Amino acid sequence: MSDYVDLSKEKNWMCANCNVPLVSGKVDISYLGNSFQVNLLKCPICNLVLVPEDLALGKMAEVEKSLEDK
Amino acid sequence: MTFTVYEHPIWLESEPASMHPEGFKITERALKHCNIDPSSTILDVGCGAGSTLNILQNENNLQGIGIDPSANLLSYAHQMNANIWLTQAFAEHLPLANESIDAVISECTLSLFNAKKAIQECQRILKPNGYFIVSDLYARDPENIDKLKELPGGTSFPRVMDQEKIIRLIMINGFKISIWQDCSDALRQFSLDKLTESSSIDPFDLIIRAAKAKLGYYFLIARKK
Ligand SMILES: [Zn+2]
Numbered sequence: 001m002s003d004y005v006d007l008s009k010e011k012n013w014m015c016a017n018c019n020v021p022l023v024s025g026k027v028d029i030s031y032l033g034n035s036f037q038v039n040l041l042k043c044p045i046c047n048l049v050l051v052p053e054d055l056a057l058g059k060m061a062e063v064e065k066s067l068e069d070k
Numbered sequence: 071m072t073f074t075v076y077e078h079p080i081w082l083e084s085e086p087a088s089m090h091p092e093g094f095k096i097t098e099r100a101l102k103h104c105n106i107d108p109s110s111t112i113l114d115v116g117c118g119a120g121s122t123l124n125i126l127q128n129e130n131n132l133q134g135i136g137i138d139p140s141a142n143l144l145s146y147a148h149q150m151n152a153n154i155w156l157t158q159a160f161a162e163h164l165p166l167a168n169e170s171i172d173a174v175i176s177e178c179t180l181s182l183f184n185a186k187k188a189i190q191e192c193q194r195i196l197k198p199n200g201y202f203i204v205s206d207l208y209a210r211d212p213e214n215i216d217k218l219k220e221l222p223g224g225t226s227f228p229r230v231m232d233q234e235k236i237i238r239l240i241m242i243n244g245f246k247i248s249i250w251q252d253c254s255d256a257l258r259q260f261s262l263d264k265l266t267e268s269s270s271i272d273p274f275d276l277i278i279r280a281a282k283a284k285l286g287y288y289f290l291i292a293r294k295k
Contacts, residue, residue: 033258066281
């Protein structure tokens, strides 16, 4: 599975609601019905997901742009 | 232990239909256009774990035979159903006599093969007027087909063709095309998990490149001249 957790950059993230450290875990992603899982940091209690900035501005943005062009 | 992409055990965990977009519905839809009866011999070329052959036998009362290069998948297929003739072979070199088969099914496999050689072999073993039933991925934007070539080998993507090329290859090798039908909607609900798990393709890259090449899905029926 593709892993988008870079612990060297992201080890100190806490969930502000639950006050616990985020942990690496499987996250379901879906675009127009095509679903897949990747590893991202998320809160073990409320499941809030941290999307790293370079993923959000990079591949995720590119996916959205390419699906718009379709 | 190393596996090729489609031999990866993850494909065998759940219902085998998940290997193909929309499961068997497209092949079944295609079969309705063919005049095939229980006395016909049907070859599933690249039968994998035998799921299509089982459906043919159990739900359509049709006896198929299967070839696949993977001993792992064939042994799984044999465990599931010992009443089907299976043999290990490549589509480019079929161990079958000339004009011995009534219909060939190639489900999501043509772009894994050397397509030209596989088509020539299917033409050789089919009886005159025999059916060649193909469903597979294709690029609806030929100008961006190169985007798929950069995806990892071992999957269909790098060798996906466009409609014109597929039809030309089949026609110049002794067939006439009866039906071409776009089924791209079938890709909409396809879970990418198993594919990305077994092949190390990055799912974001796959979606981006598939969208650029306008990756689609088709079925066609050709008849041997
Ligand atoms: Zn939380």
